[in-house]
Amino acid sequence: MKHIALYPGSFDPFTNGHLDILHRATKLFEKVVVTVAVNNEKKSVFSGDERVQLIQECLSGTEWGARVQITQFTGLLVDHAKKMGAHTLIRGVRQISDFEYEFRMALTNKRLAPSIDTVFLMPDEQLTFISASLVKEVAYWGGDLGSFVPKHVEIALKNKLHPSSS
Ligand code: PNS
Numbered sequence: 001m002k003h004i005a006l007y008p009g010s011f012d013p014f015t016n017g018h019l020d021i022l023h024r025a026t027k028l029f030e031k032v033v034v035t036v037a038v039n040n041e042k043k044s045v046f047s048g049d050e051r052v053q054l055i056q057e058c059l060s061g062t063e064w065g066a067r068v069q070i071t072q073f074t075g076l077l078v079d080h081a082k083k084m085g086a087h088t089l090i091r092g093v094r095q096i097s098d099f100e101y102e103f104r105m106a107l108t109n110k111r112l113a114p115s116i117d118t119v120f121l122m123p124d125e126q127l128t129f130i131s132a133s134l135v136k137e138v139a140y141w142g143g144d145l146g147s148f149v150p151k152h153v154e155i156a157l158k159n160k161l162h163p164s165s166s
Helices: 016-028 048-059 077-084 096-112 132-140 151-161
Strands: 004-009 031-037 068-073 088-092 117-121
Touching: 004 016, 004 077, 016 031, 016 088, 016 117, 031 048, 031 077, 048 068, 048 151, 068 077, 077 096, 088 096, 096 117, 132 151
Parallel strands: 004 031, 004 088, 031 068, 088 117
Antiparallel strands: none
């Protein structure tokens, strides 16, 4: 049986930290399905389609990208995991402060779908401080995002937040 893992998140935008976790997941699982949570109640900079496109561009030129599929979902995560045939959820944990929320989410998903497990992965130490919300703040004020996100994500963020200067 092919072991499929689902890597869910808002990914608004996809950062170098997300990319690192995704790459690690492809070393552990035969196939990894990245899934972008689209929640119309939640304000996001990029639409679901734009986030999928930006993640897709991160994979071009990588050998492992061929084993990654990118999807979007609205609703319950475990329902999407079942639909995709995934028995494992991947979540990145950067520091202890992430863990309380992640643990609650994993337990909730476990209660909803006992056969689905959550695997926590740590990113490279250099990337542990990166978060999508800080990236957006730095982008908003025109800071250098070179070490936070891939180049095409940086350009897309600048075009979104400062369209007149591009
Ligand atoms: O990148 P994020 O915002 O931390 O990702 C959180 C996400 C989207 C994975 C989580 O909010 C989620 O799974 N939402 C879907 C609704 C759901 O299934 N909720 C129950 C689990 S807490």
